[in-house]
Amino acid sequence: MPATEAAAVASFYVMILGFFVFKTLKVKDLPKIFWATAEQTAKVMFVIATAGFFQYVLLYTRIPQEAIAFISTSFTSIVPVLLIIIALLVIMGCFMEGTAILLITVPIFVPLAKAFGFDVVQLGIVMCISLAVGVLTPPVGLNLYVMASISGVKVMAIAREALGYVLIMILGAAAVAFIPELSLGLARFVP
Template structure:
């Protein structure tokens, strides 16, 4: 009963438009009102907020955001897109496929869904529209493909999940590779059949491809080489055991600066102040939410919420398949109304006893959780990828969301495969 009252306070705060961090903090403080014996007074909460951020692993979050911002400003996404377009630009659905693959690769640079949409979308959307593709197809495609940014490592949600669950961040990064490729493949299949059915302006596509190929393969490859090398350096360093994910984040910042300032020369020293400001504007709210949501999770633990919710779910649903389906449904709904970071920090301690009971690997569950919440990036009312895509175009958020449904269905099909075939996530860890 008391737990229900706490959740009512939380939901009411969100409904009133109170920012998520303030809602979490206020709800955590209100818990001691409902349960006076609870050791969670204001002093404990504020002290725990500071302690929650005293984590070496969390340093990777602002560093990967900074690296992504540097590369976005340096125009890395354009070079990736041109490289893939060189090979398949004149094939059926070639350029849409190149855009999806670019999102896949750029996700291995930025670790952020909205950043991937902004960097890839600002470059590919105008080009694809100019080449005759329907904006009702192109814009939703980029918005949904941006969700790959949080599944392909390095991924900020994986770092947050690892912090909350105790799972290895490096293993989570490795586990995210095949699911990310599978989701991209499902989207590519839909894009192919859409373009096959609707048709394309072959003359424009051929002219665009010839213009790219006129530069020659080696000049184009040399121009794209440093962009393509980025995920190799970041992920190769982690998986070879040379560096930790946090150290890899440091390396990614240095590498991004060297490539953007001295090799491509697309970034100027004077631009760094704006890049740093954008990084702080993005990272500070995330870390604030991390600190408060961690405390909120501790308060729920004090109230034995994980055990009570676990008993309620396992008492109602008795098979592993049904439990996984209901968890997926809960995560999808939560992803529609809550940002990824607080959702992970709140729900991980609640679901962890359940997944341990039914024998699901915590690494596998981390992938399931992040894929579910990534779908929330493109579902109203939160759908931050929709807002980013809308800001790049004159298309409304709701219209993008409606037109994104086929791509979301492709995402959901991949999610079901990932959920019930754990080898997709765990194969590379063997």
């Protein structure tokens, strides 16, 4: 079942639980719930639309091609390029949401990785791990705010405690980047 249909089924299931099992949901609450959902969806769609426009501008101005040409002539090895990619994604993750970052950086990083002969699946996993660091770092760190709202603890207190996880995740991203078997090993056994 695709994600959209699964989300619709889950929403229906939650409504049944709210109305009939827990009896915490009332029909008069539905317009407020639907409005809040529409607001959240609009925020996400705005980010995606803005990132799509930025992606179009990048492609129109040939920035990805120019970046590939510059980096290909500046570096002879993929190692510094991967370290730059990881650093950029972690820094961008401190200020932006992950979907927008992916929409902006994938058109640049994928051709760059291909130019160096780096596996695109491996790059995708490195990018996901690097972006996961962003949701644990202030000021935008979405997971920090979720944990703070659930626990009642201040965001910066949670950020201090999460620092160890952030360091481990950065090391994990570097390990996946430089040890291909960590990300591609199982896939090679699939016929």
